[in-house]
Amino acid sequence: MIFYFSGTGNSAWAARQLARLTGDEVYDVTDLNGLPKMDNAKQIGFVFPVYAWGAPEIMEDFAKKLPRPRVFTFGVCTCGGDAGLTMKQFSKLYPLDGSYSLLMPNNYIIGSDTDETGEILQKITAARGELERMAQEIRRQERIYRVHEGALAGVKSRLVNFGFNKFARSAKPFYAGDSCNGCGRCAENCPASAISIRDGKPVWAERCFQCLRCINECPRQAIQYGKVTAGRRRYTIRPYLPRDEQL
Ligand SMILES: Cc1cc2nc3c(=O)[nH]c(=O)nc-3n(C[C@H](O)[C@H](O)[C@H](O)COP(=O)(O)O)c2cc1C
Ligand code: SF4
Ligand code: SF4
CATH class of the missing domain: 3.40.50.360 (Flavodoxin domain)
Structure with missing residues (x-):
């Protein structure tokens, strides 16, 4: 197992x-x-x-x-x-x-x-x-x-x-910019259930796992973490896998 x-x-x-x-x-x-x-x-x-x-x-x-x-x-x-x-x-x-x-x-x-x-x-x-x-x-x-x-x-x-674990797992710096279309994917996929959609936009809880799935996998690259992530490449393994290895 x-x-x-x-x-x-x-x-x-x-x-x-x-x-x-x-x-x-x-x-x-x-x-x-x-x-x-x-x-x-x-x-x-x-x-x-x-x-x-x-x-x-x-x-x-x-x-x-x-x-x-x-x-x-x-x-x-x-x-x-x-x-x-x-x-x-x-x-x-x-x-x-x-x-x-x-x-x-x-x-x-x-x-x-x-x-x-x-x-x-x-x-x-x-x-x-x-x-x-x-x-x-x-x-x-x-x-x-x-x-x-x-x-x-x-x-x-x-x-x-x-x-x-004590200080750096705040989810508060996450926010969705104007290109967010409210699709809800980030909320559905968060393993910590730390995102909810309010008035068509995601809102983050105080703390989370910091797995970075939300910011890396948003289809519109709308999510940022404070000021440091603008202009940086997003990463998820999916586009790099052949069909028979897809998740
Ligand atoms: C919060 C966080 C902390 C990380 N710290 C380290 C680290 O200490 N050393 C390292 O080599 N990679 C670190 N990484 C990179 C990840 O361990 C690495 O990309 C991993 O393969 C991601 O796996 P996943 O796609 O299954 O989430 C960190 C990633 C995150 C999100
Ligand atoms: S996945 Fe991206 S576009 Fe969809 S609701 Fe979340 S932030 Fe907005
Ligand atoms: S980083 Fe991971 S655990 Fe934290 S809000 Fe985003 S998807 Fe959820």
């Missing part, structure tokens, strides 16, 4: 590709109604994006509640650069036999512009190869730690991650 969370599709795609190669069933944690039956689980995997060198809180909360049958476990974090101690810290919540990071296109438009098309395609092609290698190792139930931690991993995953 592979459980995943994904904002802009990288982790959803990686989870599905991996499940196809390992023969696992795949579950989006935001679609689950309560905890799944795990009686027949032969192995358990998690796939999620790195947020400020840590796992998304929704994934940590899910893992804390999930039963722990005595089977092989593995986790994959997708990241735009480096993962810090994400997998070591996640493994304290749900012990993992195999831990990996997977380099994928960067969706953090608040921090910097997202990757250019060439780099996106390169990363996805390399990720396909890395997922095949991972799947072979998982099938052999190998205990592997292959995570690109990067520099200052401890500082980033402890201090910066603490600051991110």
Whole structure:
């Protein structure tokens, strides 16, 4: 069984590709109604994006509640650069036999512009190869730690991650500009249910997951986050996938 969370599709795609190669069933944690039956689980995997060198809180909360049958476990974090101690810290919540990071296109438009098309395609092609290698190792139930931690991993995953979860998850700076046509897609697709449509325009709650699906996937590119996102490229994996890999 592979459980995943994904904002802009990288982790959803990686989870599905991996499940196809390992023969696992795949579950989006935001679609689950309560905890799944795990009686027949032969192995358990998690796939999620790195947020400020840590796992998304929704994934940590899910893992804390999930039963722990005595089977092989593995986790994959997708990241735009480096993962810090994400997998070591996640493994304290749900012990993992195999831990990996997977380099994928960067969706953090608040921090910097997202990757250019060439780099996106390169990363996805390399990720396909890395997922095949991972799947072979998982099938052999190998205990592997292959995570690109990067520099200052401890500082980033402890201090910066603490600051991110405490202070940087405000949804208040989001707003929709004049090109918004009130289609409602952002509200329907928000995994935190943090957007509602009022008088034909989206309104954001105080806090959210910061998955950045709304700003990256608005069909009219109408959403901004404060002053920093104007003119930056939007990213979602969908336009870069062939038909047989679509989400
Ligand atoms: C709030 C936020 C924080 C992020 N922090 C990091 C980070 O610390 N290191 C990194 O390499 N990528 C970081 N990223 C980039 C994502 O981890 C990366 O693009 C990921 O593959 C997105 O997965 P998704 O499409 O499944 O949401 C961050 C993205 C977001 C939205
Ligand atoms: S998805 Fe974009 S266009 Fe549609 S309601 Fe949201 S902000 Fe407006
Ligand atoms: S408001 Fe936007 S960034 Fe926040 S959880 Fe919802 S879709 Fe993700």
